[in-house]
Amino acid sequence: MGTGTSPRTHDRIDQGAERVKQATSEAVARTKQAADKVEASVHRATDRAADAAHRANDRAADFADRGRELADETLDKADAWMAKAREYVREKPMQSVAIALGAGWLLGRILRR
Template sequence: MTKQIQAREAEATSRIEESAERVKQATSDAVASTKDAVNRAADRVESGVHRATDKAAGAATRATETAADLSERGREAYDEAMDTADMWLERARDYVREKPVQSVAIALGAGWLLGRILRR
């Protein structure tokens, strides 16, 4: 009987070791599968973040270029308006120098008319 008990114990030990080996293999497979899934998800997230960053950088670049363009246009419009105002002022000065009496008469008439309009 001792040999039968020892044989059964050896068989039980062998089955336990085989079961333990299967559990270890299943656990390793599950961990490897989970690692792969996590790595794939991380790659997708990283790819999405890179795309979003690229889009944001592109939008910021376009906004900066547009702002610079608008600023340049504004400067050009300001310079043009100042040139036009200087030209009109120079014409007015020339007119006053050429016809001082008429200039004073026009100024008095414009002042009187403006006073009448603003009085109401």
């Protein structure tokens, strides 16, 4: 042993060291449990965020597709209307000129105010 130390002192030191080791092991175990819970929570949150981002992306793509469809339909309707207008002008040129003059006069009156 050493000079001036008794076996009881050694036992108390050893017991103290064991208590410190035990407390350290328990603290590490609790920390690991807490870290595991935090990690699981972060993983769940990340998965939920990714799912939300996927849904948002899908909805944006759906809206873009619908917008293109509406634009195509509108252009088709405009083309059909222009074809009808051209046909009407060819069939009735004098009436078409009279209508255009009347519409121009009315538009001029409205815009003048």
